[in-house]
Amino acid sequence: MPGPVQSIERAAAILRLLARGSGRLGVGEIASALDLAKGTAHGILRTLQRVGFVEQDRATGKYQLGAALLHLGTSYLDVNELRSRAINWADALAARSGEAVHIGTPLEGKVLVVHHVFRPDDTLQTLDVGALLPPHASALGKVLLAFDNGLALTVQRAELPAFTHRTITDPKVLARTLAGVREAGWAHETEEAVPGDASIAAPIRGFGGLVVGAIGISGAMERICDGRGQPDPTLVTYVRDAARAVSRDLGAARW
């Protein structure tokens, strides 16, 4: 077992200090209250500010607890913010792959489509934004199930309805599939929701690597998959590149 991490202990102390006080504290006050060097306190405060746990008053420069702490249990990234940050990368993915692009986030046991880019062939298509997808029968959903415990718990307790004869309805098979998704870092689905259709998706990560959504492409099985029914490796690369690009924009350092 590694020992305690000092900077996390200090960060926790800063949060407790701010929660205890009635008002806002300056960096000097915080440093002297905790017997820290001012530079150390400042570094920790800046990091806490970056993740939204503390806020700095514009006029006085003093710190207080951030709004993100109040919403720790709920989604911390606004879905409209996510769309705004991802829109150029989603366009580029549609252009490179020639397929429709969707971005999804978890919502009450389902996958909420928060962004949709049409397949670039100028055929008549309608916007799917706001639609709900079944998590166990979509690539976006499998990614979210694999990395979002909350969603996974809701689905475990529910029935897994069949949409085609290939839909995964056995919880054990689903669990094995999700382990594979975690291992590979991406998911796919072949004719599990709609006969003749397939999809590929990868996770979008925010600060610290937390999965905040999934981005993927979907289309006719013969375009998404190779002759053996496996997802086209080039398309998988495009999807994963796009997911990484959005993640980098959202502040996920390592992805």
Next chain:
Amino acid sequence: MAQRYVMAVDQGTTSTRCILFDQRGRLVSVAQREHQQFFPKPGWVEHDAMEIWRNLERIVPQALRQAGIDVGQVVALGIANQRETSVLWDRHTGIPIGRAVVWQDTRTDTLVDALAGAVGADQVRERSGLPLATYFSAPRIRWLLDSLPGTRDRAERGDILFGTMESWLIWNLTGGTDGGVHVTDVTNASRTLLMNLGSLGWDDELLSFFGIPRRMLPEIRSSTEIYGTARRIVPNVPIAAALGDQHAALFGQTCFAPGEAKCTYGTGSFLLMNTGTTPARSTHGLLTTVGFQIGDAPAVYALEGSIAITGALVQWLRDGLEMIATAPEIETLARSVEDNGGCYIVPAFSGLFAPHWHSDARGIIAGLTSYITKGHLARAVLEATAWQTREVVDAMNADSGLELRTLKVDGGMTANNLLMQFIADVLNVPVVRPMFAETVSLGAAYAAGLAVGYWPDMERLRRNWHRAAQWLPDMDPAKRAREYAHWRRAVELTFGWTRPFDDDPEDALSR
């Protein structure tokens, strides 16, 4: 054979960008660098033209490096630029005379007032298609000539040159003091107040009205032709296109046929409609401008409606009222309610632009009741952008005799689905977003690629355009009419707010 690319330079108000595109119009690499904004006095906005040139020297090699390509693979360079920003420079040293005066700068307001009362003022709109306003270049040139000692004499002798940013960059790229080509394109020239909209040449009457020597002006050329070959930064690459940024966006959105229109939604918004090869005169407060001209072909004209405050109103909700943390969050807040609750916001922060042009109007929140929450305010903020678009489209349909059938949109606000749907609802036409958001630089690339045969014709460019999203109108006509009537009533309330009182208000109170 090695892959070939087109290079676009987008010289904007806050930054300069260099973007490489491939034959399918796909973005290959981007390099960008911001330049300093100078605000020496209230209402003054300046740029350092030399800094902008040096930025170009840095970002072009960066873009090439990122794409991993050699300058020899670049078939042409096209420029799109911030419009109306004016710079004077010394032909013999290549050094700018003071800083460039930016399009937002209003230092010429008293000069413009004086000119408006002078003989010949009534001819300005007829000849140039533009109202006499501080927004355009001619009053700035006049101001520079009047305020810097000796400048007028030197300009008359041909020692000082004028240009908008594309002229400045092309002159430098083609050699500067060593044989630099001094040209502009019809779209940029059409924003000076000095070009005759019919002949597409400098207008002697307008030159004498503004007191500007012809010798300092660049030669007016079409938007797509080889102006010269670069001798610096990208040696031997033909410089093959120049367009004002909004005109480039019209071209990038492939609005090639009369009646096709685009709106770029940013801090402010600019709606341009292609009106074909004869200029459509506006009687409804729009600008008549050149859309683009391809080589020897007849120029294609456009009507333009400029809206001062659209995205800026969202920024105000974020920074002024602190109701949202980021601009996109306005959609979440607005969706927390069903409708505007009877509340309307008219953002006449510094008067109203097209189609009203009331400089004495100021903003208003109308219809406030105790029922109104911040969700309703967020709705009203978004709806303001849509209704302002509707007013411009109505004016455009009336002036052009054409009917808008589809609105092509670009810019940051197109990520807002609620807004895009509302625009479709109030215009009662489909709103479409193209797959490539970078329409300004794409337009410059298209124009340059067309000039050198990289793309054979405009039909080929149309095939590059792909729909990324579409919003179809879905609003009850009676509701649309009722809401529009409310909006117009709110707009009327803003008129004349800063008008001086007839007598002292304290006297009026005591009476």
